[in-house]
Amino acid sequence: HPELECARSVVLVGMMGAGKTTVGRRLAPRLGLPFYDADQEIEKASGMSVSDLFAAHGEKSFREGEARVIRRLLEGPPHVLATGGGAVTHPETRELIKKRAVSVWIEADLDTIVARATKRNTRPLLQAGDPRETLERLIEERRPYYEAADIHVESQSGPHSHTVDLIMNALE
Numbered sequence: 712h713p714e715l716e717c718a719r720s721v722v723l724v725g726m727m728g729a730g731k732t733t734v735g736r737r738l739a740p741r742l743g744l745p746f747y748d749a750d751q752e753i754e755k756a757s758g759m760s761v762s763d764l765f766a767a768h769g770e771k772s773f774r775e776g777e778a779r780v781i782r783r784l785l786e787g788p789p790h791v792l793a794t795g796g797g798a799v800t801h802p803e804t805r806e807l808i809k810k811r812a813v814s815v816w817i818e819a820d821l822d823t824i825v826a827r828a829t830k831r832n833t834r835p836l837l838q839a840g841d842p843r844e845t846l847e848r849l850i851e852e853r854r855p856y857y858e859a860a861d862i863h864v865e866s867q868s869g870p871h872s873h874t875v876d877l878i879m880n881a882l883e
């Protein structure tokens with residue numbers, strides 16, 4: 712049995728490397744909801760990897776595809792959704808999240824984000840330049856959007872289950 716009935720979707724926002732996917736996957740069964748990862752849904756819909764999509768069509772086109780995928784999900788039945796770190800830069804996506812979901816910002820400190828986001832070479836935005844500088848700039852640009860989330864949790868060092876517990880407490 713789920714511990715909590717949740718009538719709305721729960722949308723996780725925050726920087727790449729904050730743990731949205733891992734946390735979302737563990738949070739969903741505790742709410743009795745299915746889990747979706749926006750990046751994976753984009754890859755499924757396009758038949759291409761996020762990196763290839765960026766390389767072939769550019770960031771703007773990726774953002775449009777991302778917004779479409781998120782819209783399709785949020786207009787459907789409740790679920791837990793891990794968004795890509797930049798999804799909140801799209802005004803329609805922000806509006807839709809506000810209207811249809813409970814949003815959760817998972818915040819992690821810069822060191823943690825740099826370490827996690829550079830572990831595998833899968834983040835197109837980190838291909839050029841110094842990853843730390845890029846991530847720092849992106850955090851500053853996106854902070855106002857992340858701060859608008861309904862719930863704010865700090866990504867816990869150690870097992871992600873602590874972060875899941877914090878979100879469960881905040882949802883109750």
Ligand code: S3P
Pocket residue numbers: 725726727728731750761794795796797798833834835836
């Ligand atoms: C991005 C984050 C990535 C992915 C793409 C762009 C971003 O998702 O959507 O590389 O702009 O922050 P994760 O946050 O799941 O890594």
